[in-house]
Amino acid sequence: MEACFEVEGQSGHFKCDQDLWSANSGGDSNAIILPEKKRNKKKGKSQVHELLKTKKNPKLTKSQKRKLKKIEEEKEKARLLSESIETLEKYKIQEDAYSLMWSSRNLGQVETVRERRRRVVQFSKVGLAVPHQPFKRKAAVCEIELDSDANHSVQELVENEFQQPVTADREVIASLPIPFGSSEGLVCSSGLGTVDEFGATLPVEEFTNKNSDTYMQEDSQDSPPTWRRINRSTDQADECPEMHISNTTNLADCPPQRVLFAPVVVHVSRPKELENKRKDLPIVMMEQEIMEAINENITVIICGETGCGKTTQVPQFLYEAGFGSGQSSVRRGIIGVTQPRRVAVLATAKRVAFELGFRLGKEVGFQVRHDRRIGDSCSIKFMTDGILLREVQSDFLLKKYSIIILDEAHERSLNTDILIGMLSRVIQQRQIIYDEQQHKIISGDRISPESMISPLKLVLMSATLRVEDFVSGTRIFRSPPPVIEVPTRQYPVTIHFSKRTEIVDYIGQAYKKVLSIHKRLPTGGILVFVTGQREVEYLCRLLRKASKELVEKSSNRNMEKEVSKASAGNAIEEYDMNEVNEAFEMHGNSHHDQTDRFSSYDEDLGDFDDNESDFSDDLGTDSDLEGIDDADLLNEETETNNDLSEVFGEGSLVSLKAAFEVLAGKTTSNPHSDEKQIVPSSPKGCSSQSIPCVEEKRNGANGLCAGAMCVLPLYAMLPASAQLRVFEEIKEGERLVVVATNVAETSLTIPGIKYVVDTGREKVKNYNSSNGMETYEIQWISKASAAQRAGRAGRTGPGHCYRLYSSSVFNNIFLDFSSAEISKIPVDGVVLLMKSIGVHKVISFSW
């Protein structure tokens, strides 16, 4: 279409496509009008094209688009559903086949040849093929040609030996079908305890030994695991053919490869309450990750915050995965756990036995220098590192262990350091011997079960480990072990630094701090760290004396109260007076305010790390209760009351109370005498009636004022029974105060400890090389130790750590880690010790 136009004296014409017009016919006639000479043909064409497109796909509104999308999605869903139903129909198994399925609870159980034959018949009845045995495929992976007989024999062996591992390539096995509910199909899973890095085929003798025994777990989920012996001689004696490998030409050349085992799961039934609590532990959420790392590596480092559950949970993970249980040939050995200190050994062994539902001394045992409680069926053994070191002397390969856990590896005691060096060799040696044995077995040699060696694994654990020492270089471990970090703890611990650092009388400071916590803060045990036995005993004496005085004072006060109550004819009923007090407290001196004031410590510092609290310290907002002794307490009370005076005016408190009493209709005949009785003047002349009541609430069960303290010592030389007293229950209404040296610094959970008072000092043995003398010196602890000490609070609930030193001392003077003991003792003693445990080339020992 062509049209002419004339605008303001200019004339021209334009062309317009019919379609173009029609496309715009419904619109506002915004046709493209261009003078012919300027018209861009190309542009015009594309615009037309676009318009045509728009016509074909008319522009949809947003809601239309949404609806369209929804319809499309629904269509897609319906299509998928019908496809799924079709597929399901196609692969649907017959009703009778369901009975052939096994519960996963039966995984790991033996199926005899007879049982298998029966299964074959049952499967064929319902028209199903018996699940494929993966052994042939595995052999193929290894490029081993077995003749049909041998193949058959081996296959039957696999059937008979439920734990029989088979050398196989992991990936290939992973793709193999898993037999119908049978554990004999070697399941490859990256999950818990199903794959082991090391091959450990059962010795030939074991296959042929008609009387060989194996252990099976009774199938019970509700009761603690029990073990039953199965005597093979009856059922399988005739059916267990001798292993018989012909054409093994390539076998010896085939390096021992990864071995897959039927998954071993040892069921543990814990009390429900405990199970629930356990679930909240951060490390429990990482169980799979940890077990995978342990399965796939010889050495693993676990760095987890204090209280995350390393000490108590990792041995349980291992136990549940078959370590130490006798169910798995390579994991049969005991789980050995070392602790640097005796008290930690006793306490953790007791706790783990309790959590697993075992009696201490049977499945879970311990050994310290003068005490040993280990049963024949021991699966987990706790011991000091000194004990394990002695065992290395008598059995370098530590054959009875399948895994060793060195807990608190950060301590760098001489024993720990030597142990780590020794164990790094032991695990290598065990691996070499094991590999050799595998080659021998594959090439048809016989190895007696007693001389069979399985690989040894090593786990290093700590909250404050200097990981670089172990992962950098190849001096200790040939390949750097993986490090698993558990970055959270269960409960928060608030750190409070002191404004000033008392250099000399830190015991006096600790004493004051304990008393102020006891008087002012809610219930919860207090753990105080000092340097040595003498300090422990001295502070215990002081605190016991103070406790006695407090109890006397409070009983005197109660007596006075009783007397005053009796003497007042129309004495105000306790209930009403409480109401009055509460009304007063509403105005500034309330319980809530008090609580807030205390909880503001948490708010100020609760989420801060140490550095942040340093920051607050530097700003002069130190939240610490430094120096809050009785006098400070009174000052604070005075300030509070002054505040109230400002609000109510001088003397109004007393008159207001009197007014309440009048309102309550309980006016005493002599308000002044009442005031004296009920509102006794403080030494500074302030009436602070409400304070004891506030304290009463803060102290909860502790009563009106701070009650008695149950003061207990804890140091290395204390007899074990006395050490364990700290774990016993205390009388109701008392507050537990434990005064300890650094024996309580690691691993311990003292139930109910909420407050830690850290003097920041420790007694250390130092060596003066110039005069050859060894001396004990008191020195600052390291930052790592300070973190460990703080970690003793907040284990059964949120906690507080009061550091009796300033943040600047902490930041500028404290070392990050304590120096290794070996660097502080004379070298001749170390050399002699090393020689005595059989290390002849001391110079090449890996430290």
Ligand SMILES: Nc1ncnc2c1ncn2[C@@H]1O[C@H](COP(=O)(O)OP(=O)(O)OP(=O)(O)O)[C@@H](O)[C@H]1O
């Ligand atoms: N005797 C006990 N009583 C009550 N709870 C306990 C006891 N022992 C351990 N627990 C609980 O288990 C948690 C984990 O303790 P565990 O000793 O395993 O931690 P951890 O990570 O090894 O700490 P640390 O690094 O300080 O040794 C504790 O925080 C506590 O909640």
